[in-house]
Amino acid sequence: MAISSKKSLSFLGEFGLIEHIKNNNTKAGPAHNVVLDIGDDCFVFSSLKNSKYAVTADILIEDTHFKTKWATPEQIAKKAVEVNVSDIVSMCGAKPLYLFISIGIPKNTELSYAKRLFAAIKKNCDKYGIHISGGDTVSSEKLTISVTIIGIKAGKLITRSGAETGDIVCVSGNFGDSGAGFDILNSDKKNLTCYEKKLVKKHLEPEARFDIAKILCGNNIKITSMTDSSDGLFKSVELLTADYNKGAVVYLDKIPVSDELVKFAKNDKNKIYRYALNGAEEFELVFTIAPKDKIKLQKLIPEISYIGYVNKSKGIKYFYNNNETAIKYNGYKHF
Amino acid sequence: MAISSKKSLSFLGEFGLIEHIKNNNTKAGPAHNVVLDIGDDCFVFSSLKNSKYAVTADILIEDTHFKTKWATPEQIAKKAVEVNVSDIVSMCGAKPLYLFISIGIPKNTELSYAKRLFAAIKKNCDKYGIHISGGDTVSSEKLTISVTIIGIKAGKLITRSGAETGDIVCVSGNFGDSGAGFDILNSDKKNLTCYEKKLVKKHLEPEARFDIAKILCGNNIKITSMTDSSDGLFKSVELLTADYNKGAVVYLDKIPVSDELVKFAKNDKNKIYRYALNGAEEFELVFTIAPKDKIKLQKLIPEISYIGYVNKSKGIKYFYNNNETAIKYNGYKHF
Numbered sequence: 001m002a003i004s005s006k007k008s009l010s011f012l013g014e015f016g017l018i019e020h021i022k023n024n025n026t027k028a029g030p031a032h033n034v035v036l037d038i039g040d041d042c043f044v045f046s047s048l049k050n051s052k053y054a055v056t057a058d059i060l061i062e063d064t065h066f067k068t069k070w071a072t073p074e075q076i077a078k079k080a081v082e083v084n085v086s087d088i089v090s091m092c093g094a095k096p097l098y099l100f101i102s103i104g105i106p107k108n109t110e111l112s113y114a115k116r117l118f119a120a121i122k123k124n125c126d127k128y129g130i131h132i133s134g135g136d137t138v139s140s141e142k143l144t145i146s147v148t149i150i151g152i153k154a155g156k157l158i159t160r161s162g163a164e165t166g167d168i169v170c171v172s173g174n175f176g177d178s179g180a181g182f183d184i185l186n187s188d189k190k191n192l193t194c195y196e197k198k199l200v201k202k203h204l205e206p207e208a209r210f211d212i213a214k215i216l217c218g219n220n221i222k223i224t225s226m227t228d229s230s231d232g233l234f235k236s237v238e239l240l241t242a243d244y245n246k247g248a249v250v251y252l253d254k255i256p257v258s259d260e261l262v263k264f265a266k267n268d269k270n271k272i273y274r275y276a277l278n279g280a281e282e283f284e285l286v287f288t289i290a291p292k293d294k295i296k297l298q299k300l301i302p303e304i305s306y307i308g309y310v311n312k313s314k315g316i317k318y319f320y321n322n323n324e325t326a327i328k329y330n331g332y333k334h335f
Numbered sequence: 336m337a338i339s340s341k342k343s344l345s346f347l348g349e350f351g352l353i354e355h356i357k358n359n360n361t362k363a364g365p366a367h368n369v370v371l372d373i374g375d376d377c378f379v380f381s382s383l384k385n386s387k388y389a390v391t392a393d394i395l396i397e398d399t400h401f402k403t404k405w406a407t408p409e410q411i412a413k414k415a416v417e418v419n420v421s422d423i424v425s426m427c428g429a430k431p432l433y434l435f436i437s438i439g440i441p442k443n444t445e446l447s448y449a450k451r452l453f454a455a456i457k458k459n460c461d462k463y464g465i466h467i468s469g470g471d472t473v474s475s476e477k478l479t480i481s482v483t484i485i486g487i488k489a490g491k492l493i494t495r496s497g498a499e500t501g502d503i504v505c506v507s508g509n510f511g512d513s514g515a516g517f518d519i520l521n522s523d524k525k526n527l528t529c530y531e532k533k534l535v536k537k538h539l540e541p542e543a544r545f546d547i548a549k550i551l552c553g554n555n556i557k558i559t560s561m562t563d564s565s566d567g568l569f570k571s572v573e574l575l576t577a578d579y580n581k582g583a584v585v586y587l588d589k590i591p592v593s594d595e596l597v598k599f600a601k602n603d604k605n606k607i608y609r610y611a612l613n614g615a616e617e618f619e620l621v622f623t624i625a626p627k628d629k630i631k632l633q634k635l636i637p638e639i640s641y642i643g644y645v646n647k648s649k650g651i652k653y654f655y656n657n658n659e660t661a662i663k664y665n666g667y668k669h670f
Contacts, residue, residue: 035387035492036492036494040426040495040496040562041422041423041425041426041495041561041562042389042390042391042422042425042429042486043389043390043391044388044389044390044426044488044492045390046386046387047382047383047387047388049385050382050384051381051382052370052380052382053379053381054371054377054378055377055378055380055435055468055469055485056376056377056378056435056469057469057470057471057481057483058437058471059437059438059439059479059481060473061439061473061475061479064473064475065473087377090376090377091376091377091379094377098390100483101392102392102394102481102483103394104394104399104479133390134390134391134392136392136393136394138399138400139399140396140399140477140479141398141476141477142476142477144396144439144475146437146479146481148437148483150390150485157371157379159375160375160376161375227376
């Protein structure tokens with residue numbers, strides 16, 4: 001954290017910070033149905049008739065999820081919002097409405113640093129029409145950002161559990177970049193090449209696939225299950241199949257990877273697919289569709305990749321060049 | 336944190352922890368309207384017709400809000416739930432329904448410690464009929480517990496802003512115990528006396544005034560404003576009056592204090608009222624009522640104290656034995 005002997009947060013206090021958030025807040029639109037705005041004991045909203053609300057909570061902690069020497073306050077704030085938006089859009093057709101943010105921040109943080117952090121939270125909320133609705137600010141040793149988002153969910157509920165035998169496993173974009181970017185940052189290498197910089201950016205500035213989810217969920221495609229790949233593609237496929245007594249076949253050579261990752265891995269297939277399957281903090285959508293909808297989806301969103309299919313077995317088999325590969329992968333572990 | 340070389344959290348992993356929460360969760364009752372329970376990308380609930388929902392978020396961080404050498408996991412968990420329930424019940428008539436918990440926990444935490452923490456979260460949720468609905472578990476250096484609660488709000492909205500000139504300032508219980516308890520803990524004193532132990536317990540095991548709020552808000556008393564005293568009584572009175580261009584007269588000798596606090600302060604009035612006004616992490620209700628309702632309220636809840644009244648001035652004046660006191664008090668500061 002940036003440290004200064006003057007104009008530090010101690011001058012501002014908790015109530016000052018809340019005041020700052022209030023004064024610089026995203027204006028709640030009519031869709032937000034705000035009854036009592038941020039700044040009281042609770043935030044209160046009135047529900048729409050027969051509505052479903054989707055809620056998710058994620059926490060980012062300095063030195064676990066980011067280092068302040070790597071990431072700007074703008075990047076930290078962006079990630080804190082995007083990881084939660086990603087969970088909301090994984091509910092297919094859910095729209096994020098309200099964000100609650102609890103921040104632990106070192107006492108000697110420069111006021112300008114905190115202001116940049118809050119401005120970036122607001123900017124990322126604005127992008128999605130999210131209203132900052134409440135929160136808590138306390139002092140802590142490590143910068144800590146805990147976010148809860150409430151979204152409104154229209155249409156049929158798409159969960160992780162609906163995949164059926166024969167369904168096709170689809171993904172919304174490249175895998176492995178974020179994991180490679182993380183390793184580059186960890187290596188403390190100076191003078192990064194152009195492709196290394198791109199990989200690092202993918203790690204530091206992830207983006208929820210709100211764009212894809214919006215098209216995907218509004219066009220009568222039969223999506224049978226969906227999640228995001230926040231814990232890695234390997235884990236995502238498991239979440240949609242093995243966790244519900246189903247299996248899958250996944251073709252490694254069909255998993256989309258970037259040119260940057262290929263360069264970084266020096267075309268070593270083992271390395272490429274280790275990143276693609278294990279790399280966490282990547283927020284692509286992983287979902288299954290009924291086979292009959294594949295052609296329709298190909299026309300609708302050309303960038304979707306089809307990496308395998310669901311079967312009856314209780315495990316996941318990986319193939320490369322049509323040969324089963326014995327390489328063992330492990331999902332990302334937080335502990 | 337308790338540390339062990341074996342059976343630490345590393346064996347369990349994030350998914351194991353979520354599984355543990357799921358398997359040991361408070362069963363959602365019919366009132367919870369659960370559409371999709373904990374364990375997917377989001378928790379989903381269906382809203383009741385024309386309902387209002389109250390949401391609050393608070394975070395507790397080791398060495399800012401508690402020390403693990405002072406507090407048991409049961410006490411830490413209790414505080415994490417109660418501080419949020421207190422905000423919900425301050426909305427008068429709001430009932431907590433869903434709890435989302437994001438936990439940062441050191442890697443080498445003993446599994447048994449984490450289990451005690453979760454069991455206590457569950458126990459405190461059960462007490463209020465709250466369903467644990469989602470969360471996140473990550474590793475961190477300091478034990479960090481971030482809680483968001485969504486409650487349903489029936490009846491008229493009571494906020495911090497409705498106090499009118501002439502209204503009576505009321506409080507639900509004693510003040511200063513928690514602050515004194517905190518100072519006793521900080522002194523590292525061994526062999527505490529009986530009254531010191533009681534003060535420490537008030538700090539470590541606060542209780543939201545759900546009981547009082549339930550009676551208060553269901554009996555046609557005209558409550559004009561309300562908050563809890565989480566940042567101290569001084570700050571609470573300010574929140575209900577000065578923040579809305581009103582003032583108040585507060586009689587120090589009418590503020591209820593415990594025998595334990597009087598003993599601890601050796602009957603030093605300055606010390607007693609410094610604790611009573613500044614002591615934070617005390618979760619009494621502070622509210623204003625129309626004067627005509629005082630007699631009714633006295634009969635209904637005899638333990639309510641009437642400590643002053645709202646007036647037109649823009650400041651708060653403190654009196655002791657009918658003399659204005661010049662002592663300056665400051666609200667609790669997080670930074």
